[in-house]
Amino acid sequence: DAGITQSPRHKVTETGTPVTLRCHQTENHRYMYWYRQDPGHGLRLIHYSYGVKDTDKGEVSDGYSVSRSKTEDFLLTLESATSSQTSVYFCAISGLQGGSYNEQFFGPGTRLTVL
């Protein structure tokens, strides 16, 4: 299994508070991604990074920001958490090997509940 961890694994917070989720990899992969998983929606991309300090928005980026100051860490911040951000958050990494082949390796997920 790819070396990818997420912390915390579970978090309960209140509306309006800031929350930061951390993704850490030991694979030295260039690409890192944050997804959220909700029933009936599958996985939706929030933000991704294609290198240190290089990030781009996904399809559901409103209310989220990210930072990547070093290869191994990709942080997802909810500036002011809302109940609609209650979800399971997955981090993924990819080395984009062999041309466009983009196998992504997923972390175990963080279950976030916003009350």
Added chain:
Amino acid sequence: GEDVEQSLFLSVREGDSSVINCTYTDSSSTYLYWYKQEPGAGLQLLTYIFSNMDMKQDQRLTVLLNKKDKHLSLRIADTQTGDSAIYFCAEDTGRRALTFGSGTRLQVQP
């Protein structure tokens, strides 16, 4: 993930074949993927197919690709209870990210 469509649920008996279907949107997708998610875990790549192929077989798994109809299917032969999971198809949209379907929950009855 609304652009990639999958049926939500499939129930089969142990030993039967399972067929999970997916309709994708981007005709320029080079690779299409099937991921498996077991309860409480992240997704794991199960298999993939390159767009210039019609079929790929890997042990009990067979992937069929119909590019004209943008239809992808995953067949699991001799389905076992350990195959019970959620299965996601995904397409490469060329943005260095993947677009996932909403997932098909496979339930295998003994």
